[in-house]
Amino acid sequence: MRGAVVRTHALEARYGDAQALFGIDFELAQGELVAIIGANGAGKSTFLKALTGLVPVERAAVHLFDEAIGGLPPELIVRRGLAMVPEGRRLFPSLSVEENLRMGSFARRAGPWTLDRLYAMFPVLKDKRRSPSGALSGGQQQMVSIGRALMSNPAVLLCDELSLGLAPVVVKEIYAAMPAIAAEGMSIVVVEQDVSLAQSVSSRVYCFQEGRVSLEGPSDRLTRAQISEAYFGT
Amino acid sequence: MADTIIQGVLLGGLYCLFALGLSLMFGVMRLTNIAQGDFIVMASFGAVALASVIGERPLWIALVLLPAGFAVGYLLQRYLLNGTLGRDPLPSLVVTFGLSIIVQNALLEVFSADPRALGSGGLNTRSIAIGPVTVGELPLLILATALACTGGLQTLFSQTAAGRAFRAVSDDRDIARLMGVQADRVYATATAIAFALIALAGVFQAMRTTVAPADGPMLLLFAFEAVIIGGMGSFWGTLVGALVLGVTQQVGFAFDPGWGLWFGHLVFLAVLVVRPQGLFPKTKG
Numbered sequence: 001m002r003g004a005v006v007r008t009h010a011l012e013a014r015y016g017d018a019q020a021l022f023g024i025d026f027e028l029a030q031g032e033l034v035a036i037i038g039a040n041g042a043g044k045s046t047f048l049k050a051l052t053g054l055v056p057v058e059r060a061a062v063h064l065f066d067e068a069i070g071g072l073p074p075e076l077i078v079r080r081g082l083a084m085v086p087e088g089r090r091l092f093p094s095l096s097v098e099e100n101l102r103m104g105s106f107a108r109r110a111g112p113w114t115l116d117r118l119y120a121m122f123p124v125l126k127d128k129r130r131s132p133s134g135a136l137s138g139g140q141q142q143m144v145s146i147g148r149a150l151m152s153n154p155a156v157l158l159c160d161e162l163s164l165g166l167a168p169v170v171v172k173e174i175y176a177a178m179p180a181i182a183a184e185g186m187s188i189v190v191v192e193q194d195v196s197l198a199q200s201v202s203s204r205v206y207c208f209q210e211g212r213v214s215l216e217g218p219s220d221r222l223t224r225a226q227i228s229e230a231y232f233g234t
Numbered sequence: 235m236a237d238t239i240i241q242g243v244l245l246g247g248l249y250c251l252f253a254l255g256l257s258l259m260f261g262v263m264r265l266t267n268i269a270q271g272d273f274i275v276m277a278s279f280g281a282v283a284l285a286s287v288i289g290e291r292p293l294w295i296a297l298v299l300l301p302a303g304f305a306v307g308y309l310l311q312r313y314l315l316n317g318t319l320g321r322d323p324l325p326s327l328v329v330t331f332g333l334s335i336i337v338q339n340a341l342l343e344v345f346s347a348d349p350r351a352l353g354s355g356g357l358n359t360r361s362i363a364i365g366p367v368t369v370g371e372l373p374l375l376i377l378a379t380a381l382a383c384t385g386g387l388q389t390l391f392s393q394t395a396a397g398r399a400f401r402a403v404s405d406d407r408d409i410a411r412l413m414g415v416q417a418d419r420v421y422a423t424a425t426a427i428a429f430a431l432i433a434l435a436g437v438f439q440a441m442r443t444t445v446a447p448a449d450g451p452m453l454l455l456f457a458f459e460a461v462i463i464g465g466m467g468s469f470w471g472t473l474v475g476a477l478v479l480g481v482t483q484q485v486g487f488a489f490d491p492g493w494g495l496w497f498g499h500l501v502f503l504a505v506l507v508v509r510p511q512g513l514f515p516k517t518k519g
Contacts, residue, residue: 074411092405107414
């Protein structure tokens with residue numbers, strides 16, 4: 001795919017002696033929403049960490065806008081337009097809601113996302129902006145985590161397990177914000193355990209299995225049987 | 235009694251300046267600087283040495299030593315202490331303990347074991363009467379400086395973007411880096427500020443009394459007790475802890491000249507037993 005926003009080629013990653021990713025080829029186009037599914041330990045989170053610089057990888061294995069960025073420190077990668085909503089939300093506990101959001105704009109990238117715009121999208125956060133982040137419900141914390149990532153005005157938003165530990169109705173509310181986020185051409189990657197949810201929100205799906213891509217295709221054309229085989233390797 | 239308490243509060247101001255750097259470094263990096271006291275003594279000797287060049291002009295000496303302390307702290311953190319940080323607190327303890335020994339012996343080698351002092355142009359002998367109590371001008375200046383430094387640090391941490399970055403890195407280093415925070419530089423800046431405060435404390439200590447190369451561990455102990463009594467990671471807590479320590483020591487001295495430090499240690503131990511998190515804890519985990 002020419003002009004891919006994010007492209008990985010033969011991406012490998014390891015934690016010490018344990019190899020977690022075995023040659024991932026991945027592409028993400030401008031404005032595309034891609035879902036990554038797979039069982040626990042398939043390497044989905046490691047893949048996102050490899051993109052953001054939290055896990056060391058080969059320089060040429062990751063390209064952002066046709067520039068090799070693999071293994072750069074995370075603080076430089078975010079300045080080039082890649083932001084992550086980490087698994088488990090990971091808000092800063094000693095910072096208030098608004099301070100958490102302001103931390104998102106630390107990289108000072110220009111763009112449409114501002115505090116006002118976030119508060120318009122998630123009005124409940126405005127009411128709680130002075131609360132400590134730990135005082136919020138899980139869903140509200142997830143909104144803060146998404147908002148914090150958006151505040152860096154990224155070109156690519158990586159979301160790791162947005163639905164983790166949240167009630168289905170809350171998950172639905174969170175995903176309802178995605179079209180508004182994607183409206184201005186932002187490319188989005190969601191890692192998701194819930195396969196049918198992943199299919200319904202994305203245009204393309206990658207399935208990971210034991211550190212490899214076991215299946216890739218348009219979300220609406222993959223069959224249950226295909227996914228089941230790619231998921232469990234049966 | 236009122237006099238004893240006022241003298242204790244004034245002494246507490248000095249202890250607060252000893253302790254703020256320790257509190258700052260622990261709050262941001264979970265790093266306990268065992269060489270805190272020795273660096274204060276080094277700053278005192280730096281002030282004495284400087285006085286032999288530019289004369290006993292404390293303000294000018296401070297104007298030279300504070301930026302120097304800032305630079306030393308920045309470089310020390312960036313090129314030595316950052317390498318010791320991690321989940322395990324032991325490497326940083328061992329390295330700063332090593333620094334403590336190096337600094338003490340270097341001071342002994344260069345300045346000999348003789349106590350020195352910095353002339354303050356009469357500031358340490360002048361006093362003003364507040365009601366029935368006479369208060370020394372120098373201790374009053376030290377207390378005012380301690381209050382200003384505590385308030386300044388608290389404002390820096392709670393009101394500014396740099397302060398948010400300090401707290402964010404302290405909470406979750408990886409996520410702060412994802413936001414674009416350069417953790418290594420934030421740590422270096424925190425230590426730089428701590429060392430500017432150390433320089434300030436050193437100048438005041440040399441003006442107030444005599445300093446000798448072996449004084450460091452005692453100053454570290456006072457700083458450490460103030461931080462623990464106040465609660466780790468809270469600047470107002472450190473100030474209150476320092477005042478409690480100062481007042482307790484003065485009350486002890488009033489009973490018996492040999493009891494002052496002992497009383498301070500007793501209160502410190504009592505706080506550890508009754509309220510181990512300190513009076514105003516901020517730091518979790």
